[in-house]
Amino acid sequence: MSQKSHYTGVSRSALWFRFLPVFLIACLLGLPVASSPASAKEPSESSLSTEDKILELERSLEALSGKVEELKKVQAPEIPSWVNRFTLGGYGEMHANFGEGDAADQFDIHRLVAYVGYTFNDWIRFHSETEIEHAFVSSESDGEISIEQAYLDLLLSDPVNVRFGRILTPIGILNRKHEPPTFYGVERPFVDQVIIPTTWSSDGIGIFGGIVPSLKYELYVVSGLDGSAFNATNGIRGGRIKERPSLHEPAVTGRLDFFPFVAWPSGYGSFLRLGASAYYGGLDNGNRGQNPGIDADLRVLSADFEYSVGQIDFRGVFAHENIDGATRIGNNVAEEIVGWYLEGAWRFFPDSWKKGKLARSDAAVFVRYEDFDTQYRMPAGVAENPAGDRTAWTLGASFYLTPSLVAKADYQVRDDATGRDLPDLVNLGIGWQF
Amino acid sequence: MNPWSGNRVTGWILAFALAFLAGIAGCAVGRTSVPTAEDLSVAGVLSGKTNVEAVRRGRVIFVTECGACHKLYLPGEYSPQEWRPIVKRMADRASLGTEQALDLDMYLTAASLAARQMR
Numbered sequence: 380m381s382q383k384s385h386y387t388g389v390s391r392s393a394l395w396f397r398f399l400p401v402f403l404i405a406c407l408l409g410l411p412v413a414s415s416p417a418s419a420k421e422p423s424e425s426s427l428s429t430e431d432k433i434l435e436l437e438r439s440l441e442a443l444s445g446k447v448e449e450l451k452k453v454q455a456p457e458i459p460s461w462v463n464r465f466t467l468g469g470y471g472e473m474h475a476n477f478g479e480g481d482a483a484d485q486f487d488i489h490r491l492v493a494y495v496g497y498t499f500n501d502w503i504r505f506h507s508e509t510e511i512e513h514a515f516v517s518s519e520s521d522g523e524i525s526i527e528q529a530y531l532d533l534l535l536s537d538p539v540n541v542r543f544g545r546i547l548t549p550i551g552i553l554n555r556k557h558e559p560p561t562f563y564g565v566e567r568p569f570v571d572q573v574i575i576p577t578t579w580s581s582d583g584i585g586i587f588g589g590i591v592p593s594l595k596y597e598l599y600v601v602s603g604l605d606g607s608a609f610n611a612t613n614g615i616r617g618g619r620i621k622e623r624p625s626l627h628e629p630a631v632t633g634r635l636d637f638f639p640f641v642a643w644p645s646g647y648g649s650f651l652r653l654g655a656s657a658y659y660g661g662l663d664n665g666n667r668g669q670n671p672g673i674d675a676d677l678r679v680l681s682a683d684f685e686y687s688v689g690q691i692d693f694r695g696v697f698a699h700e701n702i703d704g705a706t707r708i709g710n711n712v713a714e715e716i717v718g719w720y721l722e723g724a725w726r727f728f729p730d731s732w733k734k735g736k737l738a739r740s741d742a743a744v745f746v747r748y749e750d751f752d753t754q755y756r757m758p759a760g761v762a763e764n765p766a767g768d769r770t771a772w773t774l775g776a777s778f779y780l781t782p783s784l785v786a787k788a789d790y791q792v793r794d795d796a797t798g799r800d801l802p803d804l805v806n807l808g809i810g811w812q813f
Numbered sequence: 814m815n816p817w818s819g820n821r822v823t824g825w826i827l828a829f830a831l832a833f834l835a836g837i838a839g840c841a842v843g844r845t846s847v848p849t850a851e852d853l854s855v856a857g858v859l860s861g862k863t864n865v866e867a868v869r870r871g872r873v874i875f876v877t878e879c880g881a882c883h884k885l886y887l888p889g890e891y892s893p894q895e896w897r898p899i900v901k902r903m904a905d906r907a908s909l910g911t912e913q914a915l916d917l918d919m920y921l922t923a924a925s926l927a928a929r930q931m932r
Contacts, residue, residue, distance in 0.1 A: 647839035
């Protein structure tokens with residue numbers, strides 16, 4: 380997308396071209412005044428101060444610029460206004476995954492995503508995100524094409540706005556903020572795959588806005604999950620309904636975000652956000668209105684934070700899930716599921732290296748610890764599957780060629796309660812957004 | 814898994830170490846590097862005609878909207894001329910209204926100028 384001048388929709392090259400004649404005329408006018416000794420001897424010129432001369436020249440330039448603009452309007456076809464109302468974008472990530480021993484090594488075009496947005500007017504906006512996963516889609520493959528977001532925003536006021544359509548369930552950090560340059564590590568954290576099943580979309584309607592400048596909220600009524608697809612080691616992940624979710628047992632979900640550096644501007648660091656989110660709903664939902672007959676409810680409570688100070692970034696997530704009626708679901712589903720992670724990163728790329736092609740580059744190393752258990756508390760009489768109780772260490776590096784294009788590498792050490800020796804993983808990847 | 818397994822204990826050590834590091838880093842770096850409207854006024858980048866309240870609102874939008882979706886790029890990382898197309902593009906994506914986009918642009922222009930003056 381070409382860069383635009385401020386709110387006019389005119390490309391930079393067009394702007395430069397537009398003012399070229401003005402510049403040439405200015406040179407023709409200005410050079411004699413500035414350099415000719417003869418002109419300095421003119422009584423009318425000598426009576427003007429340098430500042431007056433500059434002002435006079437500026438007036439001439441403005442007049443000429445206006446005439447050139449009028450001519451352009453006559454000569455150049457205008458870009459239709461509806462074209463400028465579109466917002467296009469996207470992101471993608473390609474990974475190479477290697478594991479110890481028998482673990483499969485693979486190259487994976489993991490995600491290719493297109494954003495399309497449209498501004499109907501100053502207060503009605505449309506946003507969408509369509510994704511292809513794993514490069515190929517067939518009945519036998521893991522690949523999928525899905526619409527992860529498609530919603531309308533009605534911007535009514537700072538405190539209350541309306542959102543309608545398919546939204547990102549506002550739990551945790553990564554579910555809403557999952558473009559590869561925005562997180563460390565090649566793959567998303569395990570907690571954000573198993574405990575908070577990113578990408579977790581929900582269809583519904585809700586409100587969002589700011590209660591006070593430092594406190595933002597989102598609150599939605601959405602389609603619920605399918606409890607019959609929960610299991611022992613992937614928790615609630617299988618319960619997402621991506622096609623036509625039934626509205627039999629809707630859920631309520633929302634979050635609050637507090638920005639202390641808005642409330643107290645003299646805080647320490649450049650950015651601090653403290654978030655809390657929740658989800659509550661029934662689990663008797665299926666695709667195309669085919670409900671599985673599950674009599675159970677899910678409650679999710681989560682807290683998260685992001686803190687940047689100097690060249691150091693911290694982030695952490697905690698999530699607790701309570702499944703009331705886990706016994707009736709079966710599948711060795713737990714009554715309680717818990718997970719958390721903590722991550723620290725150091726952006727070490729020195730300013731003295733930010734020159735030439737690396738002017739916008741950056742680099743970081745990070746460490747993340749995850750502790751998550753999809754079998755945290757079991758219903759009476761149901762034995763725990765020890766494979767659900769896991770920890771993971773991830774150490775890695777990110778190199779940002781530009782802020783929107785990142786090359787990543789990491790090493791993961793995993794453990795679970797089975798006593799097995801889980802293979803360590805090495806991941807390489809590249810990710811971008813535009 | 815044993816709650817006192819090696820991985821879990823090391824994980825908790827990391828948690829405490831990061832909390833300690835965050836505290837030390839915060840104190841060492843000092844106050845926020847996202848200047849307030851008052852900071853910009855003291856820096857002399859706001860003319861008498863500038864709507865200080867709009868700059869104040871622009872800072873709120875910068876922290877709460879930009880920082881909510883991606884790393885917060887500090888105002889001095891881009892020139893005012895570079896910020897304008899970025900604000901235009903991102904304002905649409907973040908569902909900002911026209912007035913909000915103008916407030917954000919005004920804040921980033923002033924804050925970018927102030928950061929450049931200090932170099």
